[in-house]
Amino acid sequence: MTQRVTLTDVSRAAGVGIATVSRAMGDHPDVSTATRDRIRTIAQELGYRPSVAARALRRGGFHAISVIVPDNQWGWWEPVAHACIETAAAAGYQVLVHPVGGAEGALADAITGLSNVPTEGVIVISVPDQKSVRDACDRIGIPGVAIDDSSVDIYFPSISAANYAGAREVAEHLVAIGRSRIVFVRPRLSGGASVWGDSFYVQEREKAYRDVLVSAGISIDEHLIIDTEFDESASGCPELGELLDRESSVDAVFCAFDQLAPTVLRELATRGRRVPDDIAVAGFDDERTAVLVTPQLTTARQPYAQMGRTAAELLLQSLSETPPAIQRYEFPTQLIVRASTRTHPS
Amino acid sequence: MTQRVTLTDVSRAAGVGIATVSRAMGDHPDVSTATRDRIRTIAQELGYRPSVAARALRRGGFHAISVIVPDNQWGWWEPVAHACIETAAAAGYQVLVHPVGGAEGALADAITGLSNVPTEGVIVISVPDQKSVRDACDRIGIPGVAIDDSSVDIYFPSISAANYAGAREVAEHLVAIGRSRIVFVRPRLSGGASVWGDSFYVQEREKAYRDVLVSAGISIDEHLIIDTEFDESASGCPELGELLDRESSVDAVFCAFDQLAPTVLRELATRGRRVPDDIAVAGFDDERTAVLVTPQLTTARQPYAQMGRTAAELLLQSLSETPPAIQRYEFPTQLIVRASTRTHPS
DNA sequence: TTGTAGGCGTTATCAG
DNA sequence: CTGATAACGCCTACAA
Numbered sequence: 001m002t003q004r005v006t007l008t009d010v011s012r013a014a015g016v017g018i019a020t021v022s023r024a025m026g027d028h029p030d031v032s033t034a035t036r037d038r039i040r041t042i043a044q045e046l047g048y049r050p051s052v053a054a055r056a057l058r059r060g061g062f063h064a065i066s067v068i069v070p071d072n073q074w075g076w077w078e079p080v081a082h083a084c085i086e087t088a089a090a091a092g093y094q095v096l097v098h099p100v101g102g103a104e105g106a107l108a109d110a111i112t113g114l115s116n117v118p119t120e121g122v123i124v125i126s127v128p129d130q131k132s133v134r135d136a137c138d139r140i141g142i143p144g145v146a147i148d149d150s151s152v153d154i155y156f157p158s159i160s161a162a163n164y165a166g167a168r169e170v171a172e173h174l175v176a177i178g179r180s181r182i183v184f185v186r187p188r189l190s191g192g193a194s195v196w197g198d199s200f201y202v203q204e205r206e207k208a209y210r211d212v213l214v215s216a217g218i219s220i221d222e223h224l225i226i227d228t229e230f231d232e233s234a235s236g237c238p239e240l241g242e243l244l245d246r247e248s249s250v251d252a253v254f255c256a257f258d259q260l261a262p263t264v265l266r267e268l269a270t271r272g273r274r275v276p277d278d279i280a281v282a283g284f285d286d287e288r289t290a291v292l293v294t295p296q297l298t299t300a301r302q303p304y305a306q307m308g309r310t311a312a313e314l315l316l317q318s319l320s321e322t323p324p325a326i327q328r329y330e331f332p333t334q335l336i337v338r339a340s341t342r343t344h345p346s
Numbered sequence: 347m348t349q350r351v352t353l354t355d356v357s358r359a360a361g362v363g364i365a366t367v368s369r370a371m372g373d374h375p376d377v378s379t380a381t382r383d384r385i386r387t388i389a390q391e392l393g394y395r396p397s398v399a400a401r402a403l404r405r406g407g408f409h410a411i412s413v414i415v416p417d418n419q420w421g422w423w424e425p426v427a428h429a430c431i432e433t434a435a436a437a438g439y440q441v442l443v444h445p446v447g448g449a450e451g452a453l454a455d456a457i458t459g460l461s462n463v464p465t466e467g468v469i470v471i472s473v474p475d476q477k478s479v480r481d482a483c484d485r486i487g488i489p490g491v492a493i494d495d496s497s498v499d500i501y502f503p504s505i506s507a508a509n510y511a512g513a514r515e516v517a518e519h520l521v522a523i524g525r526s527r528i529v530f531v532r533p534r535l536s537g538g539a540s541v542w543g544d545s546f547y548v549q550e551r552e553k554a555y556r557d558v559l560v561s562a563g564i565s566i567d568e569h570l571i572i573d574t575e576f577d578e579s580a581s582g583c584p585e586l587g588e589l590l591d592r593e594s595s596v597d598a599v600f601c602a603f604d605q606l607a608p609t610v611l612r613e614l615a616t617r618g619r620r621v622p623d624d625i626a627v628a629g630f631d632d633e634r635t636a637v638l639v640t641p642q643l644t645t646a647r648q649p650y651a652q653m654g655r656t657a658a659e660l661l662l663q664s665l666s667e668t669p670p671a672i673q674r675y676e677f678p679t680q681l682i683v684r685a686s687t688r689t690h691p692s
Numbered sequence: 693t694t695g696t697a698g699g700c701g702t703t704a705t706c707a708g
Numbered sequence: 709c710t711g712a713t714a715a716c717g718c719c720t721a722c723a724a
Contacts, residue, residue, distance in 0.1 A: 006716095006717055006718085007717065007718065007719095008717080016694075016695085017694060017695040017696075018695085018696090018717095018718085018719095019694070019695060019696075019697095019719080019720080020693085020694055020695075022718065022719060022720085023693095023694090023719095023720095026719085030693065030694085031693070031694085032693060032694090035693085035694085047487055049461060049486060049487050050461075050717085050718075051403070051716085051717050051718070052402075052461075052462060052463065052464045053399050053400075053402035053403040053407075053408070053464060053716085053717075053718095054399075054403050054700090054716070054717035054718040054719090055717080055718060055719080056398075056399035056402075056464075056700095056718095057397070057399040057400050057403050057700050057701065057702090057716090057717080057718075058699085058700055058717080058718050058719050058720090059700090059718090059719080060700075061399075062398075062399065062464070064463070071424050071427075071428055072424075075421020075422075075424065076421075078417055078418070078421065078445065081417070081445055082417050082445065082447070085417075085445065094459075094462060094463055095444075096442045096443065096444075097442075097443040097444065097445055098443065099424060099427055099428060099431070099443060101428075115395065115396075115398075116398065116440060117398065117410070117440055117442075118398045118399065118402075118408065118464050140395060141393060141395050232637065232638060233637035233638075233642070262638050262640075265640065266640055269640060288634075289638060291578065291579035292578060292579075292608050292635060292638045292639060293638065293639075293640070294608075294611065294612055294615060294639070294640060296579070352700095352701055352702090353701065353702070353703095354701080357711095362710075362711080363710060363711040363712065364701095364702090364711085364712085365703085365704085365710070365711060365712075365713090366709085366710055366711070368701095368702065368703060368704095369703095369709095369710085372703085376709060376710080377709070377710085378709060378710090381709085381710085396701080396702075397700085397701050397702070399700085399701080399702095400700070400701035400702045400703090400716090401701080401702055401703080402702095402716095403700090403701080403702075403716050403717065403718090404701080404702045404703050404704085404715080404716055405702085405703075405716085406716070
C-alpha cells in the first residue's frame with residue numbers, strides 16, 4: 001500500500017514526457033486541453049497521487065503550521081484552534097494540532113519533537129513557561145506565538161484577553177448589583193510545577209478585583225481571598241466552606257476562572273445558600289462550564305476567535321521578511337450576565 | 347527565516363565529505379567518535395537542521411497518520427486522540443490531528459485535503475456518513491478507521507463502545523433501584539443533515555432500554571420515549587416538561603447520552619422535582635458533562651483509551667500487508683454510579 | 693505545445 | 709573509516 005505510481009509511470013503509460021504530465025496535473029496553461037484530459041484520465045486509472053515530500057522538497061516548504069493545545073482541559077481552546085485553522089487556510093497553510101499534556105517539560109519535548117514534523121511554525125496555547133518554549137523553538141529553528149500564556153516575562157508575540165479590564169467589568173458588575181462582601185477564589189496547584197499558581201492572568205484578575213473594590217470604597221479583606229484546588233469534579237470547595245463558617249456576610253464569589261465555579265456552586269448548594277439570591281457567583285472565560293452549571297454563570301467572555309485569528313496572522317508574519325514585534329497583544333472581553341448574578345433582593 | 351544550512355554547508359565548513367556529515371548526524375556506526383563530535387559541534391554552530399522533506403523523500407514516507415476530530419464537541423475525544431498518539435508513537439509514527447467542523451461535506455473535504463499532507467492513513471472520530479468518508483479516502487488512496495461512527499452500514503474497521511450492553515447495564519441499574527416509569531430521551535437534530543438522528547448507537551441504546559424493561563416485566567410506554575433538541579445550554583427540556591404534566595408517575599430519566607442531561611436536570615429543577623429522590627437521572631458516555639452537572643451523573647463510561655489504541659493499531663495494520671477485517675470492534679463500557687441515581691426512598 | 697535536464701537535501705551504495 | 713555519486717519524485721527553465 002505504499003506510494004507507487006509516479007509522474008514517470010504516468011508519462012510512460014501516456015506516451016508523453018514527464019514534464020507534460022506535471023503540467024497536466026497542475027493547472028498549467030501550456031498544455032493542450034486534449035492531452036491534459038487524456039493524461040488526467042490515465043493518471044486517475046493508475047491511481048497517481050503526487051508525493052507531498054517531493055513537492056515540498058522542490059518548493060522548499062510544506063506550508064503547514066502547528067498548534068499545540070493542552071490535552072487536559074476539555075477543549076476550551078477549540079474555538080481558538082478553529083480560528084487558527086480558518087486563517088491559515090486562507091493563506092494556503094495547513095494546520096496541525098498537537099495535544100500535549102501538562103507534565104513538566106512535556107511542552108518543550110513536544111516542540112523539540114516537531115523537528116520530525118513538516119511544520120514551519122508553532123502556536124502554543126496555554127504556556128506555563130515561555131522561556132523553555134522559546135529555547136525549544138530556537139533549537140529546532142521555527143518561530144512561535146503564544147496564546148493565553150501565563151508567563152510574566154515574554155519571549156514571543158503573546159496573545160491574550162484583556163484580563164485586567166475584563167475582570168474589572170465582572171467585579172464592577174458585582175458591586176453594581178449591590179454586593180460588597182465579595183470572595184475572590186484563586187486556583188492552587190496540587191503539587192508540582194506552578195502551571196496556574198502565580199500565573200500572570202490570575203494576578204491581573206486579582207488586581208482588577210482589588211482595584212474595583214477600593215474604587216467602590218470597599219476595603220480589601222484578605223480573608224476573602226482564598227486558594228482552592230483546581231478540580232472541577234470535586235464535591236465541594238472546603239476553603240470556601242470554612243470561610244462561610246466564619247463570615248456570614250459573604251454575598252458574592254468571583255472565581256478566577258469558570259472552571260472553579262462547579263465546586264463553589266456545589267459547596268453553596270450543600271450549605272443551602274441560594275444562588276444568586278443569597279450569594280452571587282461570577283467567573284471568567286465563558287468556557288463551556290459557564291453554561292453547564294446551574295444556575296448558568298455570569299462571566300467575562302474571552303474573544304477566542306479573535307485571539308486565534310491574530311495568532312495565525314502573527315505566526316505567518318513571523319515566517320515572512322518582517323517578523324512582528326515581541327509584545328503582548330490584548331483583546332477585550334465581553335461581560336456575559338447569566339442567572340448566577342442578580343441584584344440583591346434584600 | 348527559511349531553511350538554509352544544509353549538509354553541504356556543514357561538510358564544507360568541516361572539510362569533510364557530505365556523506366560523513368550525514369553519518370555523523372545520524373547514529374551511524376561507521377564514523378570515528380572524534381570526527382563525529384567535531385562535525386556535530388560545527389553543525390550546531392551553523393544551526394544545521396535536517397530537512398524533513400528531503401529525508402521523507404529519500405526514505406519514502408513520513409510515518410505519520412492523521413486523526414480527524416470533531417471541532418465542536420468540546421474535547422470529549424481527547425482521551426481517544428491521546429491513546430492514538432501514544433500507540434502510534436510506539437510504532438514510530440507521528441500523529442497529525444485535524445479538527446473538522448460538522449458542516450455537510452466538511453469531513454469529506456477535509457479528507458480530500460489530506461492529499462497535501464504527508465499522512466499515510468486516517469482515523470476518523472464521530473463519522474456521520476461512512477460512505478462519503480470512504481469515497482474520500484479512496485480518492486486520495488489512504489486507508490481509514492472509524493471511531494464512534496453513527497453509520498448503520500460500515501465500510502471501514504469501525505470501533506465503538508458496546509452500546510447495547512452498556513445501555514443495558516444503565517437500564518438494569520435504574521430498574522434495580524426500584525424505578526419503573528423510566529423516560530428515554532433521544533436527541534433531535536435541529537434541521538439539516540442527520541448527524542445524531544437515527545444514529546446507530548442511539549438506536550442500540552434505545553433497544554437496550556426496551557429489552558431491559560420488557561425483561562423486567564415492565565411494559566413499554568411509547569409516550570415515555572421522547573425526542574428533544576440537542577442544546578446543552580438550553581434553559582430546560584420542554585418535551586420532558588409536557589410529559590411530566592401528563593404523567594406524574596415518572597421516576598427516572600435515561601438520556602441517550604450525557605450531553606442531554608443538563609437540560610433535563612434544569613427542567614426537573616425548575617419543576618421542583620428532586621434528583622435522585624423523586625426522579626433518578628442517568629446518561630451514557632461519561633463525558634465531562636457527567637461530573638460538571640449537579641448532582642453528578644450516573645452513566646456508562648466509554649473505554650476511550652482502549653478505543654483510541656485499537657484504532658491506531660488497526661490503522662497501522664491497514665498500512666501493512668495484511669489489512670484488518672472491515673467489521674465493528676466493540677469494547678465494553680463501565681457503569682459509573684454517581685449521585686443522580688439512588689434507591690427510591692418511598 | 694511538448695520533451696530534456698538539472699537540482700531541491702538526504703540517505704545508501706560502493707569504492708578507496 | 710571516509711568520499712564521491714546515484715537515486716528519491718517533482719517542478720521548471722530551456723530547448724526543440
